[in-house]
Amino acid sequence: MALAVFTNKARAAQHYSSELTPNCLLTRWPLLFVTGPRSFFYFSAYWNIYPSYLAEHGYEVFHLRLPWNKGELRKQRLLEFLNAQDEADRKYHLIVDEYTLKEFSDLLRSQRPSCIVSLTEISDPNQSGQDSSLQGLPFVFANIEVLPSNKSSLFVKWCYSFHRLLLTGKHLPSLSALGACEDTKLQNGRLLLDRAQLLAEMDLRQG
Numbered sequence: 001m002a003l004a005v006f007t008n009k010a011r012a013a014q015h016y017s018s019e020l021t022p023n024c025l026l027t028r029w030p031l032l033f034v035t036g037p038r039s040f041f042y043f044s045a046y047w048n049i050y051p052s053y054l055a056e057h058g059y060e061v062f063h064l065r066l067p068w069n070k071g072e073l074r075k076q077r078l079l080e081f082l083n084a085q086d087e088a089d090r091k092y093h094l095i096v097d098e099y100t101l102k103e104f105s106d107l108l109r110s111q112r113p114s115c116i117v118s119l120t121e122i123s124d125p126n127q128s129g130q131d132s133s134l135q136g137l138p139f140v141f142a143n144i145e146v147l148p149s150n151k152s153s154l155f156v157k158w159c160y161s162f163h164r165l166l167l168t169g170k171h172l173p174s175l176s177a178l179g180a181c182e183d184t185k186l187q188n189g190r191l192l193l194d195r196a197q198l199l200a201e202m203d204l205r206q207g
Contacts, residue, residue: 008044028203030060032092038068042163048179085115098123149181
């Protein structure tokens, strides 16, 4: 328990040193990171540096923290959120991992929420959760395949291994896909930054 709490706090407090990319075109609509399955061993700062990295470049970034790992509760919470945002006429660029995309693809197809302007999936190479169920939906979809790595701290690796053991049967993304590996987190963050700038161009054309 102490290891899990310490490791989650350490990940949430991690810093990085990188020069900001100048003159980024900003999106009209906020970027919304959706949490994937969590457990006691992996619950804090689900997306690690990605949200703060984009926020420091000027993007408006939000988190949708769903219930930890109960599928029906997660779907219910997401549906409540989407309905509320549709009624309020708010819009977002959603960012999900590969597991979460598979988990909610049927819901997105049946509900067709107008609050989603785009959907970006972050996945490990050749592990995209995209399927034919996303065809014809009223938002733009793109997949970002991250650079693979297993160079994370020993404690983080241990905790993530326990996290996977607790959630046996779920095909969870790697630590690199979640921005937790020292040698790839900034490179993968830049891939996401490139995607954000493309979304900003799309917003500008549509606006």
